[in-house]
Amino acid sequence: EAQVTQNPRYLITVTGKKLTVTCSQNMNHEYMSWYRQDPGLGLRQIYYSMNVEVTDKGDVPEGYKVSRKEKRNFPLILESPSPNQTSLYFCASSLGLDSWGETQYFGPGTRLLVL
Amino acid sequence: KQEVTQIPAALSVPEGENLVLNCSFTDSAIYNLQWFRQDPGKGLTSLLLIQSSQREQTSGRLNASLDKSSGRSTLYIAASQPGDSATYLCAVTFSGGYNKLIFGAGTRLAVHP
Numbered sequence: 001e002a003q004v005t006q007n008p009r010y011l012i013t014v015t016g017k018k019l020t021v022t023c024s025q026n027m028n029h030e031y032m033s034w035y036r037q038d039p040g041l042g043l044r045q046i047y048y049s050m051n052v053e054v055t056d057k058g059d060v061p062e063g064y065k066v067s068r069k070e071k072r073n074f075p076l077i078l079e080s081p082s083p084n085q086t087s088l089y090f091c092a093s094s095l096g097l098d099s100w101g102e103t104q105y106f107g108p109g110t111r112l113l114v115l
Numbered sequence: 116k117q118e119v120t121q122i123p124a125a126l127s128v129p130e131g132e133n134l135v136l137n138c139s140f141t142d143s144a145i146y147n148l149q150w151f152r153q154d155p156g157k158g159l160t161s162l163l164l165i166q167s168s169q170r171e172q173t174s175g176r177l178n179a180s181l182d183k184s185s186g187r188s189t190l191y192i193a194a195s196q197p198g199d200s201a202t203y204l205c206a207v208t209f210s211g212g213y214n215k216l217i218f219g220a221g222t223r224l225a226v227h228p
Binding site for chain 1: 125157204
């Protein structure tokens with residue numbers, strides 16, 4: 001089944017404790033991205049990657065890191081989480097062949113609480 | 116600033132009603148507009164994608180229209196069912212934003228029997 005998976009689905013942590021949220025897709029997609037969703041604000045893009053070893057900042061990158069060492073994986077790293085990073089996080093992927101916008105496929109989300 | 120707005124924020128209707136969800140965007144220079152459905156714990160599901168050159172797209176009981184000049188899109192749901200209850204999100208790829216989606220805050224729909 002074609003899908004985007006994220007782990008963990010739920011995470012409670014404390015301020016300053018490094019964490020990684022994994023994202024994997026099995027559709028051989030070139031393009032992957034991370035969004036966060038906050039009440040009343042909609043989803044906002046954190047980082048994106050057009051291909052392996054190619055990443056760039058989205059609209060709200062502060063406090064986050066990403067890497068793209070393999071095409072299928074795009075982990076989101078919070079090196080020193082803070083309470084304002086409490087949010088619902090989504091990973092998404094698309095073919096990446098059309099820069100004019102393609103149907104994007106989203107993972108199930110990771111709900112993060114930073115105490 | 117490129118923004119997407121959705122109204123109403125929440126909607127409750129009886130089963131069987133036809134309904135319209137609204138989306139507006141601030142810049143007419145777009146590549147496409149997508150409507151998503153969000154169910155708790157299940158992520159986002161793409162419903163319809165309208166390219167900038169298109170006026171509407173249809174899938175089953177769903178019809179989405181696009182009017183770039185006025186910066187508006189509507190999602191029409193015919194003969195609503197309780198299974199349609201979810202949050203509906205409108206997202207726009209603006210020109211120059213490589214595959215980056217700008218989302219509205221969503222409309223939370225409840226269809227009651």
